[in-house]
Amino acid sequence: xxxxxxxxxxxxxxxxxxxxxxxxxxxxxxxxxxxxxxxxxxxxxxxxxxxxxxxxxxxxxxxxxxxxxxxxxxxxxxxxxxxxxxxxxxxxxxxxxxxxxxxxxxxxxxxxx
Amino acid sequence: xxxxxxxxxxxxxxxxxxxxxxxxxxxxxxxxxxxxxxxxxxxxxxxxxxxxxxxxxxxxxxxxxxxxxxxxxxxxxxxxxxxxxxxxxxxxxxxxxxxxxxxxxxxxxxxxxxxxxxxxxxxxxxxxxxxxxxxxxxxxxxxxxxxxxxxxxxxxxxxxxxxxxxxxxxxxxxxxxxxxxxxxxxxxxxxxxxxxxxxxxxxxxxxxxxxxxxxxxxxxxxxxxxxxxxxxxxxxxxxxxxxxxxxxxxxxxxxxxxxxxxxxxxxxxxxxxxxxxxxxxxxxxxxxxxxxxxxxxxxxxxxxxxxxxxxxxxxxxxxxxxxxxxxxxxxxxxxxxxxxxxxxxxxxxxxxxxxxxxxxxxxxxxxxxxxxxxxxxxxxxxxxxxxxxxxxxxxxxxxxxxxxxxxxxxxxxxxxxxxxxxxxxxxxxxxxxxxxxxxxxxxxxxxxxxxxxxxxxxxxxxxxxxxxxxxxxxxxxxxxxxxxxxxxxxxxxxxxxxxxxxxxxxxxxxxxxxxxxxxxxxxxxxxxxxxxxxxxxxxxxxxxxxxxxxxxxxxxxxxxxxxxxxxxxxxxxxxxxxxxxxxxxxxxxxxxxxxxxxxxxxxxxxxxxxxxxxxxxxxxxxxxxxxxxxxxxx
Numbered sequence: 001x002x003x004x005x006x007x008x009x010x011x012x013x014x015x016x017x018x019x020x021x022x023x024x025x026x027x028x029x030x031x032x033x034x035x036x037x038x039x040x041x042x043x044x045x046x047x048x049x050x051x052x053x054x055x056x057x058x059x060x061x062x063x064x065x066x067x068x069x070x071x072x073x074x075x076x077x078x079x080x081x082x083x084x085x086x087x088x089x090x091x092x093x094x095x096x097x098x099x100x101x102x103x104x105x106x107x108x109x110x111x112x113x
Numbered sequence: 114x115x116x117x118x119x120x121x122x123x124x125x126x127x128x129x130x131x132x133x134x135x136x137x138x139x140x141x142x143x144x145x146x147x148x149x150x151x152x153x154x155x156x157x158x159x160x161x162x163x164x165x166x167x168x169x170x171x172x173x174x175x176x177x178x179x180x181x182x183x184x185x186x187x188x189x190x191x192x193x194x195x196x197x198x199x200x201x202x203x204x205x206x207x208x209x210x211x212x213x214x215x216x217x218x219x220x221x222x223x224x225x226x227x228x229x230x231x232x233x234x235x236x237x238x239x240x241x242x243x244x245x246x247x248x249x250x251x252x253x254x255x256x257x258x259x260x261x262x263x264x265x266x267x268x269x270x271x272x273x274x275x276x277x278x279x280x281x282x283x284x285x286x287x288x289x290x291x292x293x294x295x296x297x298x299x300x301x302x303x304x305x306x307x308x309x310x311x312x313x314x315x316x317x318x319x320x321x322x323x324x325x326x327x328x329x330x331x332x333x334x335x336x337x338x339x340x341x342x343x344x345x346x347x348x349x350x351x352x353x354x355x356x357x358x359x360x361x362x363x364x365x366x367x368x369x370x371x372x373x374x375x376x377x378x379x380x381x382x383x384x385x386x387x388x389x390x391x392x393x394x395x396x397x398x399x400x401x402x403x404x405x406x407x408x409x410x411x412x413x414x415x416x417x418x419x420x421x422x423x424x425x426x427x428x429x430x431x432x433x434x435x436x437x438x439x440x441x442x443x444x445x446x447x448x449x450x451x452x453x454x455x456x457x458x459x460x461x462x463x464x465x466x467x468x469x470x471x472x473x474x475x476x477x478x479x480x481x482x483x484x485x486x487x488x489x490x491x492x493x494x495x496x497x498x499x500x501x502x503x504x505x506x507x508x509x510x511x512x513x514x515x516x517x518x519x520x521x522x523x524x525x526x527x528x529x530x531x532x533x534x535x536x537x538x539x540x541x542x543x544x545x546x547x548x549x550x551x552x553x554x555x556x557x558x559x560x561x562x563x564x565x566x567x568x569x570x571x572x573x574x575x576x577x578x579x580x581x582x583x584x585x586x587x588x589x590x591x592x593x594x595x596x597x598x599x600x601x602x603x604x605x606x607x608x609x610x611x612x613x614x615x616x617x618x619x620x621x622x623x624x625x626x627x628x629x630x631x632x633x634x635x636x637x638x639x640x641x642x643x644x645x646x647x648x649x650x651x652x653x654x655x656x657x658x659x660x661x662x663x664x665x666x667x668x669x670x671x672x673x674x675x676x677x678x679x680x681x682x683x684x685x686x687x688x689x690x691x692x693x694x695x696x697x698x699x700x701x702x703x704x705x706x707x708x709x710x711x712x713x714x715x716x717x718x719x720x721x722x723x724x725x726x727x728x729x730x731x732x733x734x735x736x737x738x739x740x741x742x743x744x745x746x747x
Contacts, residue, residue, distance in 0.1 A: 021719055105715040 006047035013040035027093045027103040031086065038082050045071040045078075117158055118175055118194040121202055122243040124155040128236035136229030144225070145217040148232030152213050152239055156206035163199045167599065174249045174313065181252070185308060193249035193312065197603040200444065201246040201376055204451045208368040209239045211570035215459050216360040218566035219466060231271060235364065238264035242369035246376055251300045251310040254377065258296065258341065261370045262289040268365075269357040281356035288350035292340015296377075299333030302326070316383035324388060331384050331391035334377060335398070342374025343425050344402045344432055349662055352421040359462030362417060366424040367455035372447045375428070378435045379444055379604065386438065386606035396436025396519070400526050403429025405659065407533035411540065412648050412655035415471050416461045419541045423497065424454055426534060430512055433523060438608030439515030441597050445585050446508035452581045453496040453505060456574035460490040463563040463571065464545060468556055473541065478550040482560040485568045487546050489575035494542045496578040498535035498628045501621075507582030510621050514587075517620055518610045528624045535628035539635035547640040589617045 013036055020033025049071035056067035093103055100107050128151030132144055139147070174193045181188040194202075213235060220231055241260025248254040263286075270282030303310055306326065307318055319327065338344070343351035351371065355362055365371060378385060378395065385391055403426045410422035427450050434443035463486045464479060465471055480487045496503035499510065509531060517524035550557055562568065586592020601607065612620075648656045657663075710717065732739060 018723060022716065022723065025716070108713070108715060 003047060003051050006043065010040040010044040010047070013037075013043070025104045025106050027096065027105050030105065031089055031093070035082065035086070038078055042075045042078055045075050117162060118192045118247065119177060120158045121155045121162070121206070122240050122247060124151040124158075125236040125240035125243065127151055129233045129240060132229045132233035132236065136226055136233065139225065139229055141221070141225055141228055144229045144232050148236055149210065149213040149217065151236055152206055152210040155239075155243065156203075156210050159199065159202035159206045162194055163203055166194065166196060166199045174311070176249075186304065188250060188252045188310065190253065191249035191311070192247040192253075194247065195603050196600050197376070197380065197444065198246045200448065200600070201372070202243065204372070204448055205239060205242050205246065205368050208451045208455045208574070209242075209364060211573055212360050212364050212368065212455060212459070215363075215462070215567055215570045216358075218564050219360050219462055220358060227271075231268075231358070234264055234267045234271070235361075238268065238364060238369055242373070245373055249311060249313075251303065251312075251315075254380075255293075255297065255300060258337075258373060258377075259293060261373060262286060262293060262341070265289070265354065265365055265370055268361040269354045271357050271361065275356075278356035281350075281353040285350040285354050288347045289340045292337045292347055295333045295340075296337025299330045299337065302330050302333065312380065319383055319387055322387075327384055328388040328390045331381065331388050332394065334381060334384075335391060335395055338374030338378055338432075339398065340374075341377075342371045342428050342432070344374070344398050344428060345405065348402060348406070348425050349658075349665060351425055352418055352658070355415070355417040355421055359417065359458060359465055362421070363455045363458035363462070366421070366458060367451040371424065371428055372451070375431045375435065375443055375447050378432075379440045382435075382440050382604055382606045385435070386608075392436050392438065394436070396433050396516075396523060399429045399432025399434075399436055400516075400523055400530070401429070402426070403433065403530040404526060404533070405429075407530050407537065408655055409658045410537040411533065412652050413537075414474055414656075416464065416473050416476070416541065416545065417458070417471055419473075419537060420454070420457050420461060423457075423534060423538065424450075426530060427454070427497070430509060430527065430530070433516055433527060434512035437512075437515045437519035437523065438606070439512055439610070440604040440607050441585070441594075441600050442508065442511035442515055444600065444604075445596055446512060449496065449504035449508040449578070449581050452574055453493040453503075453578040456489055456493040456571060456578050457497070459567070459571055459574065460486050460493065463567050466563055466567070467560055468552060470552060470556065473544040475552045476545045476550070477548040477552075478546070479560070480546040482550075483562050485562055485571060489568075489571040490546065491542065492575045493578050494538045496581075497538055498632060499531050499624060500535075500628060500632075501625055502579075502582065504578050504581035504583075506621075506625065507585060507587070510624060511585070511587065513624055514612060514617055514620055515608065515610050517616075518612055519608075524620070528627050531624050532627040532631040535631035536635045539632045540639050543636050543639035547636075548642075587617070589614045589621075 017033045017035075017037035017040060020036065021030050024030055024033065049068035051068075052071075053065060053068035057065045096108070097103050128147050131147050132139065136144075174189075174191050176189040176191040178190050179187065180190040213232070216231070216235065220228060223231065238261060241257045241264055243257070244260060245254050245257025248257060266282045266286040269285050270279050272278050300310055303315055306322060307315060309315065322330070336347075340347040351366075354365060357365075385395065406422045406425035406429060410419050410426065413419045413422060427446070431443040431446050431450070434440070434446060463483065464476065467479075467483060468476065470476065492503070496505040499506045513524055513527045513531070516527050550560075583592075585594055585596035587594055597607070647653070654660065710721070
């Protein structure tokens with residue numbers, strides 16, 4: 001399958017994520033949108049790593065090729081960091097809900113007082 | 114002997130430094146000794162120099178060090194003690210010394226600090242003037258030229274707590290600066306043409322100038338001289354300079370400052386003689402100033418103002434002499450004028466000291482109370498009026514004879530001016546010394562002759578005023594014109610006066626006769642009943658100095674200050690200040706607006722973040738275009 005499809009899909013998911021973050025006020029939805037963006041990037045990384053692997057192994061016959069494995073490592077990193085982030089973020093949201101009885105982010109503009 | 118010429122200005126400079134630096138710790142008598150002693154020392158050195166030069170040992174240019182040393186311009190700090198400058202040295206230090214001695218008594222009521230300040234200024238004044246006449250090139254002369262301008266400012270504004278005196282000091286300084294600017298331009302012109310300003314080199318290379326250039330240079334010099342020597346159109350500062358202490362007026366009017374212009378023109382005689390236009394201009398300015406100032410002096414009631422205008426008038430005569438080529442006559446008149454004008458001012462100072470009053474209308478009858486002042490003042494009045502055999506007669510006559518041979522109209526106007534001079538001087542004399550005393554009883558009670566430190570200089574100057582003329586008796590009176598012979602090596606372009614003896618006798622007779630008649634009229638009119646009321650008609654115009662000050666005010670000062678306040682109120686307030694304040698206001702306003710962006714709303718932050726990322730992304734993709742754009746600008 002051509003790489004363009006992956007890129008267009010990832011870009012679309014990323015844009016949906018950005019839009020979600022920008023337009024929604026519900027903290028959980030914003031979190032989900034951030035996850036969308038992260039996964040769009042993951043998808044791209046995986047797609048490119050596979051492409052590079054294919055190109056490299058086509059160029060060098062009968063030899064072991066490691067090209068593209070770095071990107072997959074990155075993907076795992078991102079997933080781990082995202083999981084950690086979600087746990088912290090959700091904790092914050094729970095605390096927020098307890099305090100203001102809402103998870104609307106616009107309620108959080110009172111920090112200055 | 115070689116370096117002796119440097120001692121002449123060195124002593125007053127030392128006196129200035131000592132009195133200036135230690136003014137808080139020296140006692141009054143010590144200050145007086147330093148002040149007078151330094152001038153006396155340089156007077157003695159000047160005498161030795163003079164005798165040496167007179168016996169034929171004319172010291173030539175003495176370079177001390179290189180003052181300016183550039184590839185294209187070299188100026189030596191060099192002194193030139195020749196016949197002309199040595200004569201001026203004698204006048205400056207001699208008369209200056211007497212004025213210093215006089216000041217010790219006249220200024221005695223000042224406290225030590227101001228007393229020392231006064232004497233240090235006085236010494237600096239003498240130093241600057243010596244620098245001016247000793248310089249061997251126009252640059253050194255200009256240094257002295259500026260120095261005397263500065264010192265006149267300092268001394269006229271000596272009583273700096275009085276605003277009017279400060280205005281007078283400013284006026285003197287500014288008027289002088291106008292002239293100085295022209296003089297400086299003239300010097301630059303000489304420099305640009307010859308690359309040197311040494312007198313010897315300039316006068317030897319006059320052929321390198323075209324006539325038009327010489328006329329331009331000499332007219333610029335002349336404007337400089339009109340500032341310093343108080344000629345039309347820049348004369349108005351001198352009468353106002355009366356704000357200073359009286360001995361300062363004597364110093365400015367007799368020994369220093371105003372003679373600078375005469376000296377400069379006489380020194381540049383090689384240039385002036387090549388430009389008939391400039392010569393005529395000098396003569397016309399001279400005679401016009403002489404007459405204008407004389408008419409003003411007739412109606413002044415302040416004793417010092419009369420003397421001030423008489424100085425302006427006498428300086429006009431000197432310019433007339435310079436203009437008609439009688440350089441010796443002009444220098445001779447500088448000398449005799451130094452004697453009798455110093456005497457007049459010091460005599461007036463003695464009167465003012467006794468009365469605390471400058472208005473002659475409240476004087477009168479002082480003959481009885483102040484015999485020494487009276488007799489010396491009378492001698493000075495006779496001398497300035499040109500009565501033979503007093504000194505003024507010889508010098509004025511020499512100028513008038515030269516004027517006659519140049520153009521009889523100059524002579525006629527000159528005689529008219531001489532008559533006016535005699536008239537106003539004897540009006541002054543009669544109003545002050547004759548008749549009844551018109552002051553208060555208390556003043557009358559305190560009337561006394563001045564102390565010896567005041568009367569002694571008066572007596573010495575009186576003797577000089579009486580006999581000073583005999584050093585240059587013309588051939589027609591059996592003399593040998595000694596001064597002509599003495600100065601002839603310097604004043605090469607002197608025009609010889611070709612008059613036969615009978616004509617010369619008639620000229621002398623007429624001018625002396627006119628003076629005598631004017632004196633008699635003045636004595637007759639003013640000794641019994643002096644003018645006490647306010648003058649009317651033409652007299653009022655004269656008393657108000659032809660409204661020249663008002664004219665200058667309206668034509669020059671007011672438009673300039675209007676322009677100044679336009680620049681201050683409009684250009685600066687709304688232009689420059691507006692721009693500067695505008696930057697501040699803009700920053701403040703925009704930051705107040707920009708602060709609202711930080712509103713605590715997460716959505717806004719994220720939006721800005723995304724927006725910024727997009728901008729950076731665009732910038733990254735277009736970085737070559739952006740770099741090229743900036744390279745084009747810078």
